[in-house]
Structures are given as structure tokens and as C-alpha cells.
Amino acid sequence: MENDAAKHDEKSTGKSLHGLAWHALPPDEIAALWKTSKQSGLTAQEAAQRLSDFGENCLPEPVRRAAWLRFLLQFHNPLIYVLLLAGSVTLALGGLVDALVILGVVVINAVIGFVQEGKAERALDAVRGMLAARAAVVRDGERQHIDAAQLVPGDLVLLESGDKIPADLRLIHTRNLQVIESALTGESAPVEKESAAVSQQANLADRTNMCYSGTLVSYGQAQGIVVATGVLTEIGRIGAMVSDVKSLVTPLTRRLDQFARQITAFILGVATVTLLYGYYIAQLPLFDLFLAVVGLAVAAIPEGMPAIVTIVLAIGTRVMARKKTIVRRLPAVETLGSVSVICTDKTGTLTRNEMTAVRLVFAGCEITVSGAGYAPDGGFHINGVSIDPAAIAGFEDLARCALLCNDARIHHDFADNWTLTGDPTEGALMTLAHKAGMEPSGAAPQWPRVDAIPFESERQYMVTLNHDHGGRHLLFLKGAPERVFSLCKTQSGGTAIDRDYWEAAVTRAAQAGERVLALAQAQWLENRQDIEVSDIAPRFELLGLVGIIDPPREEAIAAVAECHSAGVRVKMVTGDHAITAAAIGSQLGLVSGRTLTGDAIENLDDSALREHALTTDIFARATPEHKLRLITALQSQGHLVAMTGDGVNDAPALKAADIGVAMGQKGTDAAREASDLVLTDDNFATIASAIREGRVVYDNIKKSLMHMLPTNGGEAGVILLAIFAGLPLPVTAGQILWVNTVTSVTLALALAFEPAERGVMTLAPRPPGEPLITQALGLRILFVIVLMVAATFAIFNWELQRGSSLETARTAAVNMIVVCELFYLFNVRHFTAHAFRLETLRGNPVVLLVSGILIVLQLAFTYTAPMHHLFKSVALDIHSWAAILSLGLLLFLCVEAEKTFLRIARIDRL
Numbered sequence: 001m002e003n004d005a006a007k008h009d010e011k012s013t014g015k016s017l018h019g020l021a022w023h024a025l026p027p028d029e030i031a032a033l034w035k036t037s038k039q040s041g042l043t044a045q046e047a048a049q050r051l052s053d054f055g056e057n058c059l060p061e062p063v064r065r066a067a068w069l070r071f072l073l074q075f076h077n078p079l080i081y082v083l084l085l086a087g088s089v090t091l092a093l094g095g096l097v098d099a100l101v102i103l104g105v106v107v108i109n110a111v112i113g114f115v116q117e118g119k120a121e122r123a124l125d126a127v128r129g130m131l132a133a134r135a136a137v138v139r140d141g142e143r144q145h146i147d148a149a150q151l152v153p154g155d156l157v158l159l160e161s162g163d164k165i166p167a168d169l170r171l172i173h174t175r176n177l178q179v180i181e182s183a184l185t186g187e188s189a190p191v192e193k194e195s196a197a198v199s200q201q202a203n204l205a206d207r208t209n210m211c212y213s214g215t216l217v218s219y220g221q222a223q224g225i226v227v228a229t230g231v232l233t234e235i236g237r238i239g240a241m242v243s244d245v246k247s248l249v250t251p252l253t254r255r256l257d258q259f260a261r262q263i264t265a266f267i268l269g270v271a272t273v274t275l276l277y278g279y280y281i282a283q284l285p286l287f288d289l290f291l292a293v294v295g296l297a298v299a300a301i302p303e304g305m306p307a308i309v310t311i312v313l314a315i316g317t318r319v320m321a322r323k324k325t326i327v328r329r330l331p332a333v334e335t336l337g338s339v340s341v342i343c344t345d346k347t348g349t350l351t352r353n354e355m356t357a358v359r360l361v362f363a364g365c366e367i368t369v370s371g372a373g374y375a376p377d378g379g380f381h382i383n384g385v386s387i388d389p390a391a392i393a394g395f396e397d398l399a400r401c402a403l404l405c406n407d408a409r410i411h412h413d414f415a416d417n418w419t420l421t422g423d424p425t426e427g428a429l430m431t432l433a434h435k436a437g438m439e440p441s442g443a444a445p446q447w448p449r450v451d452a453i454p455f456e457s458e459r460q461y462m463v464t465l466n467h468d469h470g471g472r473h474l475l476f477l478k479g480a481p482e483r484v485f486s487l488c489k490t491q492s493g494g495t496a497i498d499r500d501y502w503e504a505a506v507t508r509a510a511q512a513g514e515r516v517l518a519l520a521q522a523q524w525l526e527n528r529q530d531i532e533v534s535d536i537a538p539r540f541e542l543l544g545l546v547g548i549i550d551p552p553r554e555e556a557i558a559a560v561a562e563c564h565s566a567g568v569r570v571k572m573v574t575g576d577h578a579i580t581a582a583a584i585g586s587q588l589g590l591v592s593g594r595t596l597t598g599d600a601i602e603n604l605d606d607s608a609l610r611e612h613a614l615t616t617d618i619f620a621r622a623t624p625e626h627k628l629r630l631i632t633a634l635q636s637q638g639h640l641v642a643m644t645g646d647g648v649n650d651a652p653a654l655k656a657a658d659i660g661v662a663m664g665q666k667g668t669d670a671a672r673e674a675s676d677l678v679l680t681d682d683n684f685a686t687i688a689s690a691i692r693e694g695r696v697v698y699d700n701i702k703k704s705l706m707h708m709l710p711t712n713g714g715e716a717g718v719i720l721l722a723i724f725a726g727l728p729l730p731v732t733a734g735q736i737l738w739v740n741t742v743t744s745v746t747l748a749l750a751l752a753f754e755p756a757e758r759g760v761m762t763l764a765p766r767p768p769g770e771p772l773i774t775q776a777l778g779l780r781i782l783f784v785i786v787l788m789v790a791a792t793f794a795i796f797n798w799e800l801q802r803g804s805s806l807e808t809a810r811t812a813a814v815n816m817i818v819v820c821e822l823f824y825l826f827n828v829r830h831f832t833a834h835a836f837r838l839e840t841l842r843g844n845p846v847v848l849l850v851s852g853i854l855i856v857l858q859l860a861f862t863y864t865a866p867m868h869h870l871f872k873s874v875a876l877d878i879h880s881w882a883a884i885l886s887l888g889l890l891l892f893l894c895v896e897a898e899k900t901f902l903r904i905a906r907i908d909r910l
Helices: 002-017 027-033 044-054 067-073 078-092 096-120 123-128 234-244 251-281 286-300 305-322 331-338 395-404 424-435 440-446 481-486 499-511 554-565 578-588 598-602 606-615 624-635 648-656 669-673 685-725 733-753 775-801 806-827 838-842 845-863 865-871 878-904
Strands: 134-139 142-147 156-160 168-180 216-228 325-327 341-344 356-361 366-369 380-382 409-412 418-421 449-456 461-467 473-479 488-491 515-523 540-549 569-573 595-597 618-620 641-645 659-663 677-679
Touching: 027 168, 027 216, 078 251, 156 168, 168 449, 234 648, 251 286, 251 685, 286 685, 305 325, 305 331, 305 685, 305 733, 325 685, 331 659, 331 685, 341 624, 356 424, 356 499, 395 424, 395 440, 395 473, 395 515, 395 540, 409 424, 418 424, 424 515, 424 540, 473 481, 481 488, 481 499, 481 515, 481 540, 499 515, 499 540, 499 578, 540 578, 554 569, 554 578, 554 685, 569 578, 569 624, 578 595, 578 618, 595 598, 598 618, 598 624, 606 624, 624 641, 624 648, 641 648, 648 659, 648 669, 659 669, 677 685, 685 733, 685 775, 685 806, 733 806, 733 845, 733 865, 775 806, 775 878, 806 845, 806 878, 845 865
Parallel strands: 341 569, 341 641, 488 540, 569 618, 595 618, 641 659, 659 677
Antiparallel strands: 134 142, 134 156, 156 216, 168 216, 325 677, 356 366, 356 540, 366 380, 409 418, 449 461, 461 473, 473 515, 515 540
16 A cells, blocks of 8 residues: 555656746756656666656557548538439439449549548657657666667656757756757757756747757767656647647638539529429429439539549649649649748748858958858858958968868768758858868868867867977867957957957847857967867967858748739748847848747737737747747638748648648658648748649639539520420430530640649739639629520521421530530630630640540531430531531630620739
8 A cells, every 4th residue: 555655646746747847947956856866867666667657758649530431521522412413313314324434533532532631640650750769878877778668757868969869858967968959949050958957938949958859969968857758748749739730621622612512502492493393384294304404403513523623633733743842632732822821930941951151250351151051152252242262361261260170071972962960050161161262181181180179068169279290280269259259369460359349240240140150279389289178268369250040042032022922921930049030031031120039929819919920020939839829810810821841840830721831851751741732842932833833723723613614504504494495405414414524524624734824923812711603703604604505595496497307406506515615615714815815726735635536526426326326416517517616606706805894894813
């Protein structure tokens, strides 16, 4: 009983400790709270007990629906109901082949949805994959390597360079520790860590005494006490957020669902009214009336619409893949075209995620360095004018110091890519030296290193001792400006150091968001081959300052401008510092005068955040919760929001946004699996191209529907008018199926290959709530329906009046519908622009190919014996064709006249 009570007490204590501000507590207190030793760690018995109490250090599998249920739910859609109804009616008419085609479309759509939903559910698996596999711990006073899943709170963990951190740790001892936290916080540079307590109010990115699960040690060693494992870690909390966020439906699916419900209700309503009228008023035979109403339903239902939409999206997916955008969910292609706000991460998305030296300050001048990343391309400029750096006093000394007081290396591969090994800040200095014409292969042998004092956060500098084979020994120093200034007596040229000048330069660079390093050198004794910390005294000559930043991609600047011209707002949401974010935002063309930090977001209620979300372009020190609140605030105001990112910290927001865009190269698996689109080149500029393609896809879907719906409506109108007028049906149900399955779908499909309309990226995004069939588009459809019904009845009655048989009149009516479709195809290739232009003929060769195929098929329908048997068609003479073609041309000219009216009214899209 006593033992059980002790276990219960320990378990309760563990739960009560959850949520404490570990970063604000001293190491001794943390060790006491977790009842662990800072030297020998836990005992094996204690670790086993805590593993039983707290569970394994891993994220639990989410509760998921069974595969069979997920598959069946793919059929729970109004549009699918319409298709099943169409298939049932077609089967009732004896059209087994057509019914199987419709059923095939339904099943294919369900399979696609099932597969894509399965991919989306792997987002949490990717977060789980961020956890480390092994961990070095001290238990019973001995160093051990254990499975990271066996870690428990209170374990003493050892870290060294290259380790993936296995749990949330409170550091108790550090030595030159630097941790890459960009995947979790968005901080672009490695973060220096120490063991001292920090403020309880410190943000996640400012908790310099904490290491979080899933981040990476880039340099140094440390010891830390485990304070959270599994779901209680920061990465576990994000994983829970990913699993809690419900995927939003896209505008296209919303519009299709709405349209399906509307057309279902309309068809059922019209069919009911027609049946009642025909039976009770016109007193038509019930069987004949039933067949006519069934024909009406078959005519009105656009059974090819899902296939057309899926094919258009698939074509857009293929085009975007060629443009380095991988689509994970088909509707996402169209969604980008309707995006009104892009919330984008900074590091690795708008910027290169490669630290670059951009500013050099000397005693007599300031130099701008061009080029970005680790490729040694670029030059040196003063006031925009290119200069020879060798003419600048002290430049060679500074470049040599940057090269030799450095442990990083940059490498060039056969694909002309430059990569870094080592610290990113040192990589920027190494690249600077390369741009100055110095290379390690030449300078290092000339000035070999004899000794070094590595960088430590307590000292804030690094020193190397090098000699030149001629008896000359130099100390090279780099570090934080204030610390280096205190160790310098002179500046380049031998004059006394001017602290006011240098501090003003540091302020200018810092205000530009740059990280500033000071470089210095000093003569050293010829008889000494070593240096100690005690030797580092005010003896140095200050060579200059280097301003370093993770620069924006040049193509991202142009992409942001293009998004703005397309009416799309771009907002930077980053975990980086506010000053750095504002500096990058200004270079990108964002409104940088006002930056909202995570602390400020915390203090805003939802109403105030909605107001700030619209007026602010730059959000800094943002956590995953802040990103979610921001997206929700924008969505609540009717905006369609895209979120781009590459870190695990971006995964919840990527999933919550209307469309998530992840980086494919440097992005984490968690971000990619939570996204809808993946950019294979990690380039924000690709998003502008994707938005353009998304708009083209949506336009082509509307053009396909704009062609298909008047056809269905015209056929239904012909039957409806015949019933109400008490006339014979101009077309039979079988002939309607021929038109729908062979001609209407074929021609509408050709529109999937249409190129972009002129000025597609100068128009504002379509409102998310805009219906699929707008008022202008509805009027166009109605106008064409009236024209088609009039032309069909005209040719039908004309044939009867000149003594043709009913079969001849019906054959002429079917051909009239098809010819109207064919002429109308060239109308709809442009919403309001006229069709009398060369690009209408050669802009889409598929249209000409499909038109030729359709003509052949229709001639077969009219003149071949098998078609005569199947569809009761007969051959037509030259007079019939002359009348049909004349009426088709008249329809074409009428629609062009209507488009002229729209242009006069300044309506540029339907």
C-alpha cells in the first residue's frame, strides 16, 4: 500500500509539474522538482516507473475512420446523387452502356477522393517522424544510448553537434551550444543557448535555456533535464493542433455542391410540374408522358460535369507540375485562382535561408555587397557604383580574417550548386572571402592555424592564431561588436578607435535587420605557439564590420508585386525578430511601417485581431497558435487564405488555411503532408505562377460549364416546349443520350486546354462566396438556351412543313443541336472578347481536333446504317444542311453581339 501511494504521489506530482515555466526556473530547482541528479541522472528503477506513469516519448496514433467508411462517405455528395439518378434513369431506358459510363465516373471520383483523404491523414505521421530515434542519457551515473521513445521526465540528456533533440529539455550546462530551431520557431540563424534562467514571459524563440524536441544541434555540447515528452512537448502540441484542425472545403467544392443541390431541386420541380400538366391538363397517355419526362430529366442532368471538372483539374495539375508545383488535392488547383490573401513564412520561402554578407563598414567608407546565398557570385559597390575592393584600405585584411577565423566550408558540386558545412553565419563570411578572391586552398596553407579559442556565448567572440611561415604571427578575432570594440585600441590605418562612428554603423545595420559582426586582428609573440583566454586583452586593431542577413529571393520580390497587381494581399508571418522581418518585408514591397508581434497578438481579442489582420502586412515572433488565429481572422472576413511554409511550426496553419503551400526541398515532411500544394523549387515566385494557372483552370471550368449547360438546357427546353405545346418530341431520349455523351462532353472537354485570357493576372480574385453560375453567366446560358430551342424547333417544324418524315425532322433537330454547340464552342473560348481573332483558331489546337472528330461522328450518325438502327436517324439532303448551318451561324453572331454589349458595359468576366 505504501508503495502504491508513493507511485500515485509521483504520478500526481508529474501531472502538477506540467505547464510550469521551466525556462524561468534555475537548474537546481528543476532537478529538485523532478527528483533527479545533475551528475548521475535517474536510476534505472525510477526511469522504468516514470515510463509506466508518463508513457513513451512518442505521439499517439490518431483515431481514424475505417477505410471502408471513408470510401462510402465519398458518395455522400449532392452531385453524386444527381449522377446516380441519371444512371438509374438511363438504365431504365435500356441504355446499359451509358449507365455504366456514368457509374464509372462516380466510382473514379470516389477513388480519387479516398486516396487524397488518406494522404491528408498522414500529416500527423510526418510530425511524429520529426522525433529523434536515439538519445544519449546518464542513468545510474553511466552514459547510455537508448531508444528516444524510452525517455522520461527527469532524464539527464547529453547533446553534441549533429544531434536531433529527443525531448523538451531544460539546459543545465552548455558549451558553445547553438541549435537550429527554424523548423519550430522560424528563426533563420542558429540560436545560441545557455543555462541561465530567463523571464517567465519570454516567447518560445527567446527561451535560450530550452531545447525542443525535433530541433537540431548545429554546434557545441550541452546537458539538459527532460521536462516534457510525447504529446506534452512543443512538437507534440503542434501535432495535436494538426490533428484537431479540420480540413476546409475548397471554393470549387462548395460551388459544385451548391450547384448540384440547386439543379437537383430544379430538375425534380420541373419534372413534377410537367408530369402533372401532361396527365391532368393535356391528358397525354401516362406511359408516353413518363418516357417524355424521363427524357427531360436525362436532357437536363449534366452527367458529364464531374468528369469535365476532374479532367480540367487534372490537366491543370499536369501543367503546374511542369512549373514545379506538385498538387496533392485536385480542387486546390482552382482554389489558388480565388485566393485573396497569402500568409507566407519568411525563412526559406521569401528568403533563401542562406545567410549572406550584405554590408561592410570600414574606417573611411561603407560598402554594399551584392549576390545572395553561398554561391560566391556578386560584387562590391559604393552608392550603387561597382568598385575594386582592393583599392579600399584594410579590405584585404578583413577578408583574410573572415576566411581564417572560420570553421565553416562551402562546397561546389557538378550541378553548380553551392552548399554549406558548418555554421550559417560563418558560411556567410566564407562566401564573402571567396567573393574577395580568397580561397581556403590558397590562404589557409599560407596562414596555417596554430591555436584557437572557440566561440562561447559568455565571451561572445572567437580567436584564431595563425602564422605566415615568415615568422609573423597574427591573432584574428571576430564576435559581437560591443565585445570586440572593448578589445580594440586602434582601427584600420593605425588611428585610435572612434567608438561613436562604429556604434552608429552598428545601429544602422541592426535597423536594417542585419546581424552584425566585428572583425579585428593583432600581432602576436613569435615565441608563443598558443593562446589563452587570459591573453585576450585590449590590443587589437579593428578591421571593420560585416552586416549579415538572410536576404529575400530576387524572384520573390517580383512575385509579391505580381500578386499585388492581381489583387492578392501578401502577409509575412514569421517567428523571426520584428526588426529583421520588417527589413525583409520592406525589400519585398510589403508595408513595413507597422509590425505586429506575437506578444501583441496575445493581447488582442478576436475583434481587434480581425481589424489588424487587414491593415498589417508583417507579423513577427508568431507561434503556431498565432498563425491559426490570424488565418481564422482573415477567413471570418470572407477572405480566401493561402498559407505557405516549410517548418513543422507551419503545419497546423497549412492545414487550417483554405489552401496550404509547402516547400518541397527544405520543407519538413510535416509541412508537406499538411499541405495542398508543394513547391519543388522552394520558391515563392512559383506561387504567382500557380495563382495564374489556378485562374486559368477556374476559367476553363466555367467555360466548359458555359458550353455544357446551354446544351442540356436547350435539349430539356425542346422537350418541355413540345409537351406543353402538345407537339411530337423533336428528339428522343436515346438521341439526347447521343448528344450528351458523345458531343456535349467532347466539346466541353476541348475547353480544358484553353490558354489564359488576356489580363488574367490584372483582375481581382473572385469572391469566395460567388456562386458557380453568376448572374451574368446565368443570363448568357439562358440566352443561348432560347436561341438553341428556337433554332431546333424552327428546323424541326420546317422539315415537317416541307413534307419530311418525323424521323427526318428529328435527325435534322439533333444535327441542329450539335451544329449550335459547334458554333457556340468558338463563342465561349472568350468570356466577353470577340471571337474574330487569329488566336481563336490557333490558340487551342485541341478545339480544332475535337471539332473535326465531332463532324465525322455526326456524319456517321446521319448516314450510316448502324446509327440509323440505334437512333432512328435518316440521311439529310443539301437543303437541310444549308438551313442547319445558316441557323448555327446566326446563333454565333447573336452571341457575339451579346458579348459586344458586355464589353460596352465594361463586364470583363462572367
